[in-house]
Amino acid sequence: MKTLRRRQIQDKIMEGLLVVSTITILIPLLIIIAYVVYNGFGALNWSFFTEELGSPARAMQGQPTGLVHTMIGTLVVDFIGLVLAVPVGVGAGIMLSEYPEHKLNPILRIMNDTLNGMPAILKGLLAFALIVKPMGTFSGLAGGVALAFVMIPIIARTTESSLMTIPWSIREAGLAIGLPRWRVVLSTVMPAAKTGLVTGFLIAFARAAGEAAPLMFTSFGNNYLPNHWTGMIFGPVDTLPQRLYSLAISPYAQWHQMGWAAAIVLLSFVIILFVTARLLTRQKNY
Amino acid sequence: MENKVKTENIKSSAMTTTNEIETTVEKKETSRVRMEAKNLTIKYGTNVAVRNLSMPIYNEKVTALVGPSGCGKTTFLRSLNRMHDLTKSAHITGEVLLDGNDIYDPKVNPVTIRRKIGMVFQKPTPFPTMSIYDNVVAGLKLVGIRDRKLLNEVCEIALTQAALFDEVKDRLNAPGGSLSGGQQQRLSIARALAIKPEVILMDEPTSSLDPKSTMKIEDLIVELKKKYSIVIVTHNLAQAARISDYSAFMYLGDLVEYGKTKKMFQNPEDKRTEEYLTGKFG
Amino acid sequence: MNESTKEILERPLHGVYRWWGDRVFLAVAVILGISIIALGVTMAWVLFREGSMAINEFGVWGFMKGRVWDPGVNFVFGALPFLFGTLVTSIGALAIAFLPAIAIGIFIAEYAPRWLGGIIENLIHLIAAIPSVVIGIWGIFVFAPWMREKVYMPVFLWASENAPSLLPIIGTPIGYGMTTATIILALMIIPYTTALTRDAIRQVPKEQREAAYALGATKWEVIRMAVLPYARGGILSGAILSFGRAIGETMAVAMLIGNKNTFPFSIFGPAATMPSVIINEFREAVGNLHLSSLMAVGLALFVISLIVNLIAAYIIRKHSITGGQAV
Numbered sequence: 001m002k003t004l005r006r007r008q009i010q011d012k013i014m015e016g017l018l019v020v021s022t023i024t025i026l027i028p029l030l031i032i033i034a035y036v037v038y039n040g041f042g043a044l045n046w047s048f049f050t051e052e053l054g055s056p057a058r059a060m061q062g063q064p065t066g067l068v069h070t071m072i073g074t075l076v077v078d079f080i081g082l083v084l085a086v087p088v089g090v091g092a093g094i095m096l097s098e099y100p101e102h103k104l105n106p107i108l109r110i111m112n113d114t115l116n117g118m119p120a121i122l123k124g125l126l127a128f129a130l131i132v133k134p135m136g137t138f139s140g141l142a143g144g145v146a147l148a149f150v151m152i153p154i155i156a157r158t159t160e161s162s163l164m165t166i167p168w169s170i171r172e173a174g175l176a177i178g179l180p181r182w183r184v185v186l187s188t189v190m191p192a193a194k195t196g197l198v199t200g201f202l203i204a205f206a207r208a209a210g211e212a213a214p215l216m217f218t219s220f221g222n223n224y225l226p227n228h229w230t231g232m233i234f235g236p237v238d239t240l241p242q243r244l245y246s247l248a249i250s251p252y253a254q255w256h257q258m259g260w261a262a263a264i265v266l267l268s269f270v271i272i273l274f275v276t277a278r279l280l281t282r283q284k285n286y
Numbered sequence: 287m288e289n290k291v292k293t294e295n296i297k298s299s300a301m302t303t304t305n306e307i308e309t310t311v312e313k314k315e316t317s318r319v320r321m322e323a324k325n326l327t328i329k330y331g332t333n334v335a336v337r338n339l340s341m342p343i344y345n346e347k348v349t350a351l352v353g354p355s356g357c358g359k360t361t362f363l364r365s366l367n368r369m370h371d372l373t374k375s376a377h378i379t380g381e382v383l384l385d386g387n388d389i390y391d392p393k394v395n396p397v398t399i400r401r402k403i404g405m406v407f408q409k410p411t412p413f414p415t416m417s418i419y420d421n422v423v424a425g426l427k428l429v430g431i432r433d434r435k436l437l438n439e440v441c442e443i444a445l446t447q448a449a450l451f452d453e454v455k456d457r458l459n460a461p462g463g464s465l466s467g468g469q470q471q472r473l474s475i476a477r478a479l480a481i482k483p484e485v486i487l488m489d490e491p492t493s494s495l496d497p498k499s500t501m502k503i504e505d506l507i508v509e510l511k512k513k514y515s516i517v518i519v520t521h522n523l524a525q526a527a528r529i530s531d532y533s534a535f536m537y538l539g540d541l542v543e544y545g546k547t548k549k550m551f552q553n554p555e556d557k558r559t560e561e562y563l564t565g566k567f568g
Numbered sequence: 569m570n571e572s573t574k575e576i577l578e579r580p581l582h583g584v585y586r587w588w589g590d591r592v593f594l595a596v597a598v599i600l601g602i603s604i605i606a607l608g609v610t611m612a613w614v615l616f617r618e619g620s621m622a623i624n625e626f627g628v629w630g631f632m633k634g635r636v637w638d639p640g641v642n643f644v645f646g647a648l649p650f651l652f653g654t655l656v657t658s659i660g661a662l663a664i665a666f667l668p669a670i671a672i673g674i675f676i677a678e679y680a681p682r683w684l685g686g687i688i689e690n691l692i693h694l695i696a697a698i699p700s701v702v703i704g705i706w707g708i709f710v711f712a713p714w715m716r717e718k719v720y721m722p723v724f725l726w727a728s729e730n731a732p733s734l735l736p737i738i739g740t741p742i743g744y745g746m747t748t749a750t751i752i753l754a755l756m757i758i759p760y761t762t763a764l765t766r767d768a769i770r771q772v773p774k775e776q777r778e779a780a781y782a783l784g785a786t787k788w789e790v791i792r793m794a795v796l797p798y799a800r801g802g803i804l805s806g807a808i809l810s811f812g813r814a815i816g817e818t819m820a821v822a823m824l825i826g827n828k829n830t831f832p833f834s835i836f837g838p839a840a841t842m843p844s845v846i847i848n849e850f851r852e853a854v855g856n857l858h859l860s861s862l863m864a865v866g867l868a869l870f871v872i873s874l875i876v877n878l879i880a881a882y883i884i885r886k887h888s889i890t891g892g893q894a895v
Contacts (some may be wrong), residue, residue, distance in 0.1 A: 007786055007789070010786075011788045011789070018671050018674055018679060019798045021667070021672065022671060022675045022688070023669075025669075026672075026688070026691065026717055028755060029755060030691075031693075032698070032703060032755075033698070033707050035706050036705075036706060038594070039709075047747060058683060064795055073836075087600065088604065090600075090601075091596060091597045091600025092600050092601040095598055095600070095601035096601070098597070099594060102598065104602065104605070105601075107605060108604060109601075110881065111605045113606075113877065114608060114717045115604065115607060115611075117809065117813075117816075118611070118816065118873050118877075119815070119816025119873060119874060121816065121818045121866070121869075122615070122866055122869060122873075124860065125614075125618075125850075125863065125866045126610065127610050129617075129720055129863075130620055149607065151844070152607070154672060156604060169804065180594075181590050182589050182594075183589070185593070206699075209699075210698075210700065210702075211700075212699070212701045212818075213847060216851060218766055220851070223689060225585055228720030241699055241819070243701070244705060245704065248701070248705045248708050248709075259705050263701070263702045263706075263786065264634045265799040266699055266702060267702050270698070270699055274666055274693070278690070
């Protein structure tokens with residue numbers, strides 16, 4: 001027989017344990033952010049945003065170097081990925097949510113979840129085999145395709161769930177006045193779910209923007225801006241996550257500093273995307 | 287040593303429940319007040335749900351709380367075993383006495399109160415991952431009772447009292463969720479009975495059940511009142527008339543009328559009660 | 569009804585509205601949906617095709633059981649070290665992360681006042697959004713040196729004085745190695761496990777909690793008796809999905825594990841995982857057999873991830889609870 005007192009002490013102990021473990025876990029995670037912010041802002045300077053990286057000698061001789069080509073490259077590759085991923089993801093999301101009777105849906109759902117759980121590096125290998133090998137060169141396009149593979153399952157899922165939140169009665173109302181199904185979806189359901197759809201795109205974009213693994217052997221990396229803009233798509237391109245990795249494992253102290261700078265830029269980029277996405281969903285609730 | 291005595295006590299009191307003769311012999315004065323609400327006011331934020339309510343709850347009687355939805359009857363019921371402690375916004379003034387002691391006294395622990403005042407909810411709430419057996423003895427295991435023999439006995443007694451034993455005796459290890467809705471509700475009642483409460487609160491216990499299961503539960507309530515005080519919230523006036531000894535009619539947070547069920551249903555004093563009972567509103 | 573409305577209603581419907589609009593729309597959606605299925609199938613097929621050279625050379629089991637990875641001299645490739653490294657770091661990370669993550673999940677869902685729970689939850693989401701490489705750079709320049717100074721060196725020095733026989737198991741304390749990678753992995757999956765735990769706990773109906781309270785349970789007893797058992801399927805599958813995350817986590821591990829291709833591994837010493845070896849060698853690999861072997865490692869990673877994901881999906885389905893409510 002446990003006395004009430006013992007049970008209450010046990011209750012308090014458990015509560016204490018929960019509080020303590022929450023704090024002890026949150027602290028190191030906050031320390032990471034603090035370090036990145038502190039070191040990153042310390043390492044940022046103007047030429048970081050205006051100059052190319054060049055050879056290591058350039059940094060070691062104290063000449064101005066930067067990652068302007070990396071940031072442009074990141075935007076190019078990320079947007080290629082988004083443009084490729086949105087139609088596929090949205091189409092699959094529509095199939096799952098608007099045609100729930102379709103026979104392929106269970107397979108599609110399992111496959112989509114599985115793809116979402118697949119390591120991003122495998123998506124890089126796939127893009128390598130599908131794009132880089134036939135083209136014979138690393139390219140921004142291949143990087144974009146690899147990122148699209150990362151984004152597609154996320155977009156499919158968020159599209160499905162945000163379309164599902166629209167009540168069926170709205171669809172039935174449309175069908176009842178004689179609109180065909182496709183018209184109901186495009187002009188009634190999709191606009192109503194607009195915020196949810198955009199939030200999904202942002203989340204997928206943010207997730208892909210932080211990925212380095214799929215880019216290592218697709219867009220590969222480049223120390224310079226290409227001579228012509230087409231080089232951004234058909235030639236090797238630098239991207240922030242992949243450059244950050246290369247800088248961090250390089251033997252040069254100056255490059256390590258630039259690595260911190262790249263880290264804060266990448267972190268800010270990703271977090272701004274996420275916060276925007278969260279603010280959008282919050283707005284929807286009011 | 288002391289532990290053993292306590293265990294014996296539980297055991298013996300569990301045994302006596304089956305012993306109908308003993309209960310009738312022991313039967314105290316018929317209308318002893320078991321619980322009493324005094325000037326009870328319950329607010330959610332600024333919204334008054336129950337206003338200045340006072341009424342007794344008699345021992346070994348069924349007291350029915352009736353009234354249109356939103357009249358505060360469930361809110362009142364939940365205040366009787368301090369379930370409102372779980373809702374941050376709820377604010378309670380006044381007293382609720384159990385055997386003369388205020389259960390809202392700061393020194394009183396709600397956990398102890400809830401062991402004396404059991405509760406059955408609108409939806410059947412067996413713990414779905416536990417077996418039928420474990421569901422029934424869940425309350426006993428909480429206080430550290432591990433004695434298999436005792437647990438078996440209490441389980442059988444509680445299930446018998448809840449008129450469920452014959453239906454489930456061969457599959458006590460089946461999960462609680464595998465029963466039908468009516469059986470699940472009787473399992474919930476058995477679980478409440480197993481910890482030997484003094485009062486049982488029932489919040490529309492039959493509203494999610496089919497007529498046949500409802501009948502069974504009603505019979506059960508009539509049977510249980512020989513031993514326990516029962517407070518039941520119901521939407522179903524016929525049910526209140528069938529099973530309750532006392533009735534309270536609540537309207538917009540006020541206790542409009544309280545009295546013997548028979549009298550209230552045949553000859554209500556208040557106009558609002560009469561209108562409600564004759565189906566003019568609600 | 570005026571004239572113009574009548575006119576509109578009687579006008580013959582445009583083809584798009586009559587029959588082919590719906591078919592075309594559905595066809596497009598289905599083609600896009602099928603392309604996702606095709607993507608998964610293609611991934612398996614491409615990895616198999618590209619890795620087949622290595623598989624033919626060493627055999628499936630020979631490759632998986634091979635203890636030597638030698639791209640420089642003998643061109644012999646065995647994936648066992650990476651399989652081992654991946655499993656040990658992931659299981660270790662899950663073991664470290666599991667209880668704290670559940671604790672935070674319970675704290676947010678059951679104990680914290682709403683405002684505090686909201687803050688912690690947003691913080692968890694924020695941390696989950698940190699790119700792997702960013703955590704990696706912190707690991708390389710801050711965490712690994714710190715661990716070396718404060719943990720590995722003292723243990724190593726103590727062992728060399730008192731228990732020299734342990735030294736091979738402990739390994740060289742360079743800071744970059746299996747333990748560092750495991751701890752970082754644990755930190756990285758905690759937000760994920762926490763979020764899934766919290767989601768699972770949020771699914772527990774209010775009635776279940778109240779039923780436990782009505783039996784005279786204390787708060788912790790309510791959690792243990794009603795909340796956790798109800799949520800166990802979700803929590804378990806969440807843990808398995810987190811394990812899947814850990815298996816596939818690439819960049820931070822590649823930056824911190826020290827990258828040693830061959831056995832023996834030691835506790836503090838360098839090692840490698842399947843993703844880390846692909847990242848480190850794929851760009852520099854020249855020999856066809858080497859490339860193919862890396863692809864075959866990718867195929868093994870694919871199969872393991874597939875199994876882990878399917879197990880998680882199975883557990884969610886098996887443990888989804890319909891009882892406990894009106895039937």
